[in-house]
Amino acid sequence: MKKISLAAVMLICGFSAFSQAVKDRNVIPVAVSLNQVLRMTVTNGGNIEFVFNTIEDYKNGISSEAVSGAANPATSGSMYKTDFTVSSSTRWALTYGTEEPSFLGTDNPNTAFALDNVGFTISNTGLNSFEGAALAKGTTAGASLFSTPTKNATEVAALQTYPVKLIEDNNTVNANAGDAADNSFTLNWRCGTAEQGAVVPMNAVKIIDQNPSPAPDRYVVNVLFDLAID
């Protein structure tokens, strides 16, 4: 009897095996290759030269921004602007600074001209936006850019020696990664305007009032820009 019962149970199990729905599966491997894109392009103003040849220039300085009331309007203009773009597939940081701690005279290399006589502001012409002026990094969710020297592109910063982090990622969900349309900037250079930013102020004394007076010469320095993954 036991054996008959066992056989019956097995028979039922056998039929249930028939009733199982037959399915089929397939597996497709998918690969995603992310290649690094990291490029900075200076599109305009790769060489800036301030020429002081009037007393008004010495008194008020020269600026790229017409709105700068400190500069001599007669000689200021857009020729003192540097336009550049950044294309990056990842969060990026732009470090900048001069090769030397001061401008060096061309005619007489022993003469120097202080870096802080030259300053700049950043104009953001791209789609990515800067964090609020007085806000800490990562405060505004939609803002993806952060700039300490220019107080997030709101004030003038004096020129500094390399390396100084000029623009970096704001550490929010929106990365500062993007193409040239997202990351497009203008550096608005000025010299001798004595504008006082809160973070990196320019020389507060106009060139005409400096003591000792800078020796007449052609002063030059290279400004390096280094784009890297942030």
Place this chain on the structure above:
Amino acid sequence: MFIFRYFFPKITIASVLIWLSTSDVFSQEWNYARLNVLYGSNLPFNFSNMAKIKKGIEVQTGTRFGVSLADSSRVGHVLQGFVLYFRAFNNQANIKGDVNVLPLNKIRVKAENVTGLESGYSYGYQDLSTDWLPLFSYTNTNWVDLNWANNQLNISYECGKPVSEGGNGSLLGEEPDFYNIEIEFELVPTGPGF
């Protein structure tokens, strides 16, 4: 004699079980669902420039499946259609690179009729996840068996589409790496009894 009397019933039962299991194997021939990969068994996304990274990549003709589905004619089981599901293989939680990971939903998948399944329903692009999600369903109450040559589905893939274009965000800001994921598709017959 004692040995024969003792083992005969067991041998009988074992024989019955062997016969049942053997007939089960034979029955597969007439009760089957098959998903044949006609092409696209391996799909690479190569993000090699900013435009692709920013806008994402869509592969509209990624994989072609042939669907074979036959009624077993078993009492109590009436085959009336199927549903095609998909998920990350083995419930893998993310798209793994050598060092970094991407969220599964950066990849989206869609199934559409190519031939013979015109009355079916496509669920459109669906996010890849660890759960089985339907991609395509087909129902025919007047069932006619399907075969891979005449009944085919196209699988489209997209990766890194921005939110503005219906995706789950571009891959801008993601770390460079070689990411891999296996996507599992399952063909499930439907109808009373299934």
